Amino acid sequence: MAKTEKQTVLVVDDEEAVREFLSLTLQDAGYAVVGAENGKDASEILKKPGNNIDVIVSDLMMPVMNGLELAKYNYDNNNLPFVVCTALYDTHVAINLLRYNVQDYVVKPIDNEKLFVSIVNVAAMRNIRKMLMQEEVEQSYGNVSNIKVGAKRNQILLAIDWVRRLTEGLLSARESDKFINYAHEFLINSFEHGSLKIGEDGKSTLLNNGRYEQELKKREQTCDSKISVDLAVLKNRISIKISDEGDGFDFEKYLRMSEQTLMDRLSLPNGRGIYIAAAYFDSIEYFDGGASVMLTKNFGQ
Secondary structure (H helix, E strand, O other), X not given: OOOOOOOEEEEEOOOHHHHHHHHHHHHHOOOEEEEEOOHHHHHHHHHOOOOOOOEEEEOOOOOOOOHHHHHHHHHHHOOOOEEEEEOOOOHHHHHHHHHOOOOEEEEOOOOOHHHHHHHHHHHHOOOHHHHHHHOOOOOOOOOOOEXXXXXXXXXXXXXXXXXXXXXXXXXXXXXXXXXXXXXXXHHHHHHHHHHOOOOHHHHHHHHHOOOHHHHHHHHHHHOOOEXXXXXXXXXXXXXXXXXXXXXXXXXXXXXXOOHHHHHHOOOOOOOOHHHHHHHHOOEEEEEHHHOEEEEEEEOOO
């Protein structure tokens, strides 16, 4: 993605020393940073027109408004990528955070700055609205019910923009953002795993070593695989089918995680996106061993 300006991270923590450490680390990585000492102050920043926030990094235990309350506020009003930075391990809180589309966790104290920055980088890639604004996606879409794109990030955005345009006016702005973001999770899986052959363990290793972006660009250059997206818009229902040319994957593993499994995976830098996105759709069916997925969402009456 060709950046036209620095992306901005809202860092929320009631401890000034932690806030300064996170801010300096992100600034060194090329981000602009805005700070807030609790969720209430953060929500006031998010309410301001033109706040230009791209990602939220937040502690959980804070006075006035805690991190869970801020995550809910963000989910209901902004739907920005949200990274939890905490020393708290609590099953109930973690499951509630997943319901608010929070899948990125950094455990305090931070002893791997590269990993922290990598997680924020991946979260920033989920800001679909900002990415569409910055990427040139004005291309011919062809058939109104199907689009086939290459395994390139800008092509994934082309597919997302195509879905957005075809569903424009059918959904409220807030619901459209959620639908697009959750569909994007499955497109990213087709892109990373199905096309570029980056599995879960491989992605974790790359993120831990701070090499994820580099490897992604390298594999893009030599990949000629295609991803197909079919869209069916019926009364009060939208179905989207995403298919790649890969060998599939163990999708059951991600659809039926127990609460304990989710807790055990909090220390990993990835591996929760499909679970969260699948919970949003009313129906999900996999075909071809996981190389194709059909997602259906019902709206209204």
